[in-house]
Structure formats: C-alpha cells, structure tokens
Amino acid sequence: MASVMRTAALEAPRRFGIVSRPLPVAGPGEVLVRTAATAVCHTDLGIYTGEHPGLKYPVVLGHESTGTIETVGDGVAGMAPGQPVIINPIISCGHCDSCRRNAQHLCRNAGLFGREVDGSLSEFVCLPARYVHALPAQMPLADATLIETLATVRHAQNRLNVARGESVVVLGMGTTGLLHARLAALAGAGPVIVISRSQWKLDMAMRMGAQHAIDTGAEQAVAEVLRLTGGDGADVVIDTVGGDATLKAGIDMLRPGGRFSPYAVSHACCPTFSTFPLYFKEISIIGSRALAPSDMEPSIALVASGSIDVAGFVSATYPLSRTAEAFEEYERNPGRVLRIVIDGREG
Numbered sequence: 001m002a003s004v005m006r007t008a009a010l011e012a013p014r015r016f017g018i019v020s021r022p023l024p025v026a027g028p029g030e031v032l033v034r035t036a037a038t039a040v041c042h043t044d045l046g047i048y049t050g051e052h053p054g055l056k057y058p059v060v061l062g063h064e065s066t067g068t069i070e071t072v073g074d075g076v077a078g079m080a081p082g083q084p085v086i087i088n089p090i091i092s093c094g095h096c097d098s099c100r101r102n103a104q105h106l107c108r109n110a111g112l113f114g115r116e117v118d119g120s121l122s123e124f125v126c127l128p129a130r131y132v133h134a135l136p137a138q139m140p141l142a143d144a145t146l147i148e149t150l151a152t153v154r155h156a157q158n159r160l161n162v163a164r165g166e167s168v169v170v171l172g173m174g175t176t177g178l179l180h181a182r183l184a185a186l187a188g189a190g191p192v193i194v195i196s197r198s199q200w201k202l203d204m205a206m207r208m209g210a211q212h213a214i215d216t217g218a219e220q221a222v223a224e225v226l227r228l229t230g231g232d233g234a235d236v237v238i239d240t241v242g243g244d245a246t247l248k249a250g251i252d253m254l255r256p257g258g259r260f261s262p263y264a265v266s267h268a269c270c271p272t273f274s275t276f277p278l279y280f281k282e283i284s285i286i287g288s289r290a291l292a293p294s295d296m297e298p299s300i301a302l303v304a305s306g307s308i309d310v311a312g313f314v315s316a317t318y319p320l321s322r323t324a325e326a327f328e329e330y331e332r333n334p335g336r337v338l339r340i341v342i343d344g345r346e347g
C-alpha cells in the first residue's frame with residue numbers, strides 16, 4: 001500500500017487544495033477506513049464559506065461518510081478489512097458529565113469529524129473504532145451517506161415523541177424535511193403535512209408518505225394547516241428552515257398544548273418571538289442536537305429494511321480531485337441540490 005494519500009484540504013474560505021498527506025496507521029482501538037463517499041450538507045457549506053466561527057485552516061471537511069475498513073488496530077473486535085461502514089461524526093470525550101450520562105452528543109468537549117478533526121474528503125481516514133458502524137454488504141455507499149442525516153432526524157423525532165394519529169407539519173423540504181416527513185409517516189402520524197415552495201420536493205415528500213403538500217411560504221400556510229386539522233391546529237410542527245418567519249408561523253399552526261421542533265441549525269435572531277404563546281397555548285419547544293450513538297444502528301436498520309428509501313437524494317457526484325467544483329456548484333444552487341456526493345475512490 002502507498003504511504004501517502006490524496007486529501008482535499010480547505011486552505012482558506014472557498015479555496016481547496018488537493019494535497020498529499022502521510023497515510024495514517026491505525027493505532028490501538030482504531031480503524032483505517034478507505035473512503036467511498038462523502039455527502040456535502042449545509043454545515044459543510046457554512047465551513048466552506050468561512051461563516052463558521054473559530055475555524056483553523058487547513059481543515060479537511062467531510063462528516064457524512066461511508067467507506068470500507070482497510071486495516072484494524074490492536075484490540076478492535078468485530079471489524080475486519082473489507083467491511084463497509086458509516087461514520088458517526090460526533091466526536092465526544094468520554095469523561096465529561098454529559099458523556100457519563102450517555103449523552104455523547106452533548107459532550108462538553110464535542111467536536112465534529114470534518115471540522116474540529118480531519119474528515120473524510122481524503123482517500124483514507126483513521127479514527128477510533130467506536131465511531132464506525134457496519135453497513136450491510138449490498139447497500140450502495142453513496143446513498144448510505146444519508147443515514148447520518150437520518151440519525152439526526154430520528155434523534156429529533158424521538159425527542160418529540162410523535163405518536164400514531166398525531167398531525168405533523170414539516171416546514172421546508174430539503175433532505176432533512178423529506179426524512180422528517182417519512183419518519184413521521186412511519187410513526188403512524190396523520191395527517192403529515194409538508195410545506196415548501198419547491199413543487200418537485202413536495203412531490204418527493206408525497207411519494208415518501210406525506211398526505212398533504214402546501215406549495216407556499218410558512219406564513220401563508222397557517223390557514224390551510226388549520227383547515228386540514230379541522231380547525232384545531234397541528235399536534236407537532238418541525239421547522240427545517242430556521243429563522244423568525246417559520247418560528248412564528250410554526251407556533252401559530254399548533255394546537256393548544258402542541259410541540260415545536262426548531263430542528264434547523266440557525267443563528268438568526270427572532271424579533272417577532274414572544275413567550276406569550278408558550279403561556280397561552282402551553283406550547284413546548286423541544287430542541288435536539290445532532291445524533292446520539294444509539295441513533296446509528298436503528299437508522300441503518302430503517303434503510304436496510306427498505307422502510308426508508310435513500311435512493312434519489314444524490315443530485316450529483318464528483319471525484320475527490322474536483323471537490324472545489326462540487327462546492328462551487330452547491331453554493332450556486334443550494335435549493336436545487338439535495339445532496340452532492342464526493343467519491344473518494346475516483347481520481
């Protein structure tokens with residue numbers, strides 16, 4: 001095996017270099033993974049454009065990653081070369097109070113693989129074996145990158161405790177909105193109402209089990225949600241857009257006692273928000289952050305069983321050497337893209 005590998009390193013905002021780096025060696029408890037596919041998401045776009053504060057360059061992005069085990073270090077059980085895997089990118093310290101409570105996603109010293117530590121836009125990655133999860137042999141590795149996103153969606157819906165027969169509204173139909181709609185349908189929610197300005201995304205949501213699609217902005221959709229829920233309002237609203245307008249509209253759509261998920265990661269201030277509806281309608285706002293290790297295996301099973309079809313999300317595939325083009329395209333057309341995948345196996 002060669003002793004160097006090719007890596008796409010982000011050297012400054014919007015500037016990638018394809019560089020040679022020493023091939024890592026799996027130490028005790030570690031595995032070396034040959035990268036197959038890395039999906040690029042909104043988090044990556046924020047790092048790419050330099051909006052993420054406190055970043056140190058160069059940084060190797062890539063946190064929605066699949067590959068195959070190349071070598072295993074001493075003491076690693078249950079993994080052998082050739083095994084297809086997906087990476088849990090939420091790095092945790094293992095000894096803080098959150099980690100001791102088994103809430104590794106809330107680790108006081110948390111990092112993201114592909115931001116605080118080097119990610120998978122590289123031919124190989126080396127990491128502790130506890131961060132890799134086995135995939136079934138036949139699963140296409142580009143599509144399987146979606147499982148990481150699915151795990152974050154599952155994490156949020158578990159916190160919302162969506163029950164059979166509850167009405168669920170999902171605002172925004174990017175990848176996460178689509179997966180939220182599908183998971184709500186699988187939980188037996190009804191009606192599942194999806195809202196987006198993109199008709200093709202609404203069509204996709206309907207194929208994934210949504211019952212009503214509303215082709216408008218969130219504010220204009222409030223009256224229609226009330227009509228579709230018999231005047232009551234929804235039991236649950238999940239906001240995958242983020243910001244002032246969807247927060248206000250989302251709370252307006254809820255029935256008294258309803259639950260709101262501010263799922264989208266947003267730093268936007270919400271000047272129209274007041275706590276009054278939390279009092280008057282007794283609304284619960286339920287946060288969720290990333291995914292817990294325990295979300296990974298059930299998410300793999302949902303895809304392996306066919307309950308969730310992750311085919312059709314990948315809008316384009318680029319080889320590692322053309323990473324810069326992939327990000328340029330994503331930044332130009334974020335609304336038209338569900339996922340762009342970078343193939344680590346092609347030059």
Ligand SMILES: [Zn+2]
Pocket residue numbers: 040041042043044063064
């Ligand atoms: Zn992501």
Ligand SMILES: [Zn+2]
Pocket residue numbers: 092093094095096097098099106107108109110
């Ligand atoms: Zn910790």
